[in-house]
Amino acid sequence: MILLPCPHCGKRNSNEFSYLGESAPRPTETGDAKLWRAYLYTKENPAGWTRETWLHSGGCGKAFLAERHSVTNEVRATWLPGRKEPDTTTEAGS
Amino acid sequence: MPTSTRKGPASVPDPIATAMLARSPVRQSKPLRQEAGWEVSSADTGAALELADLTPITKVLVRASSSAVGSSFSDFGRARRDEAGHLVVGARPDEWIVFGKAGSAAATISQIEERLAGAEGLVTLVDVTHRDVVFLLSGTDARGVLEKICAIDLSDRTSPDGTAFRSRVAGVSCLVVREDRDGRPAYLIDADRSYGQYLFDVLVDAGAEFSVEVAGYTEVF
Numbered sequence: 174m175i176l177l178p179c180p181h182c183g184k185r186n187s188n189e190f191s192y193l194g195e196s197a198p199r200p201t202e203t204g205d206a207k208l209w210r211a212y213l214y215t216k217e218n219p220a221g222w223t224r225e226t227w228l229h230s231g232g233c234g235k236a237f238l239a240e241r242h243s244v245t246n247e248v249r250a251t252w253l254p255g256r257k258e259p260d261t262t263t264e265a266g267s
Numbered sequence: 268m269p270t271s272t273r274k275g276p277a278s279v280p281d282p283i284a285t286a287m288l289a290r291s292p293v294r295q296s297k298p299l300r301q302e303a304g305w306e307v308s309s310a311d312t313g314a315a316l317e318l319a320d321l322t323p324i325t326k327v328l329v330r331a332s333s334s335a336v337g338s339s340f341s342d343f344g345r346a347r348r349d350e351a352g353h354l355v356v357g358a359r360p361d362e363w364i365v366f367g368k369a370g371s372a373a374a375t376i377s378q379i380e381e382r383l384a385g386a387e388g389l390v391t392l393v394d395v396t397h398r399d400v401v402f403l404l405s406g407t408d409a410r411g412v413l414e415k416i417c418a419i420d421l422s423d424r425t426s427p428d429g430t431a432f433r434s435r436v437a438g439v440s441c442l443v444v445r446e447d448r449d450g451r452p453a454y455l456i457d458a459d460r461s462y463g464q465y466l467f468d469v470l471v472d473a474g475a476e477f478s479v480e481v482a483g484y485t486e487v488f
């Protein structure tokens with residue numbers, strides 16, 4: 174069982190969640206088609222730390238952000254959209 | 268244009284007349300009786316571990332910000348009775364479900380409206396009685412049954428009496444509320460109506476090793 178910590182519900186079985194993809198800053202309304210195309214279709218897909226959006230569809234039904242290592246599956250931070258992002262840059266393991 | 272000719276009995280039951288009785292999606296064991304316009308089972312088991320279909324109970328969904336509702340409702344992840352005997356469940360961070368006596372939806376809604384009259388922001392109340400099924404699994408081994416099909420830690424330390432959570436039970440997204448009865452663990456399991464028969468069958472199957480018996484409708488509110 175892989176556990177994912179939901180900011181609302183705590184650690185839950187990963188099969189309760191839906192993966193909504195890598196998260197990146199949304200282009201402003203004036204952003205041109207190129208920016209929107211990159212935002213929608215171009216993903217980094219790194220072998221390492223990645224910032225993602227997850228939906229706790231089988232639980233509280235809320236979306237949150239997570240920093241996950243795509244090789245080890247370690248999750249070092251989860252937080253709610255609009256909240257202050259945790260500073261993980263100085264932590265070991267990056 | 269060719270048309271088909273209906274064969275068989277000339278008279279079909281009047282759909283309006285028969286639709287007046289509400290039914291749970293779960294097959295009811297005999298003998299049957301009626302409860303607040305629902306067809307329910309009146310089977311009596313007296314077993315130490317029972318599973319009952321309580322689908323007729325009133326279910327009112329409340330959506331609001333937790334700051335608007337304030338302390339008049341239970342916290343997210345907790346369930347408690349209010350003065351009127353309703354079970355108020357903090358189902359999501361901004362959503363509550365209020366369970367009450369079968370056939371009391373209108374009265375329940377007006378009581379909630381009264382209580383939330385001073386709340387700031389938008390509050391949504393919806394009668395979801397016919398949207399969901401609710402089962403009651405009660406008895407000493409109720410936890411043992413649920414542990415087989417739900418990945419939540421149900422120990423007294425993390426999930427004591429009064430705990431509520433949403434999680435998957437046998438793959439189905441459910442709201443589970445622990446409200447002990449007569450000193451024995453009891454869980455109310457609320458799920459989408461369309462999963463009703465499947466979920467009921469899985470619970471009976473999981474409970475077989477603990478000798479679970481299917482009980483009729485019992486009044487818990």
Ligand SMILES: [Zn+2]
Pocket residue numbers: 179180181182183229232233234235
């Ligand atoms: Zn959650």
